[in-house]
Amino acid sequence: MYVKYSGNDIVLEDVKCLDLDLTLDCGQAFRWEKQPDGSWSGVAKGVFLNISKKNDTVILKNTTKEDFENIWFDYFDFNKDYVAICDTLKKDKLLAPTVDEYYGIRILNQDSWEVLCSFVISQQNNIKRIKGIISRLCTAYGEKIGNGCYSFPSAEKLSTLTVRDFETLGTGYRAKYLEKLSKDVAAGKIDFEKIKNLPLDEARKELLKLYGVGVKVANCVLLFGFGFYDAFPVDVWMKRVMEYYPDGLPACFDGIGGIAQQYLFHWARNHLKSY
DNA sequence: GTCCAGGCATGCA
């Protein structure tokens, strides 16, 4: 991949294994919206971005060298060799055609707090509705950052809300989880920096201390918000996929099971709808 | 009207 700085835009050339449509709309991040021109606009870590791709060239609009190096390079996981990762995953004969069909799905390295909050909202919910709730949450309690966009509200900010405030956003029965989660995180009940450096099992145990966080949500948070590529979330769709692996997961998933999971999740949502 | 969605806490055995 080659990086060019062109005015207020950043151009990446020879980008391999990145499909923006799949990556930004496959249920791992909830704040990206496709624009009429085919590009994607979204907010991450308090910063707005418009991104588009044509052939192997990616354009990041109205951004800076600093934001690219400090935020977006890591966010889009450009330090990982997805071509090699996909080759490894294709050693599994069941996954091979799925990797080909959805080639270019990447794991996004998102803000830990945003992912934690988002996936507590996600439980027993559908992706369209999750996006709506999070959009209303950000508009009501985030910081205005221009382009009509808002940052994801901090735990400190959300710790001032009542259960009723969360219910008003349409969070349903999860309101009580969010109310306590925000207060506990704001009070430092878990140490986000420490979790990053723990072994997977211990990191998961830390997250499970939180009210409203179970094994599935914890695994999503570890995979999308803490860089644990071997975390393997199993939701209602993945339970259906697991029937194809009666003998357990293949060895080629080791260390990158989370990425395999994202391809399988997307496949299940598109192919098993009549379940 | 019924069923379902990137599940969890709770109670009970």
Add this chain to the structure above:
DNA sequence: TGCATGCATGGA
């Protein structure tokens, strides 16, 4: 330990 149940909301 494992299993059954209730839970808010909106789209299909």
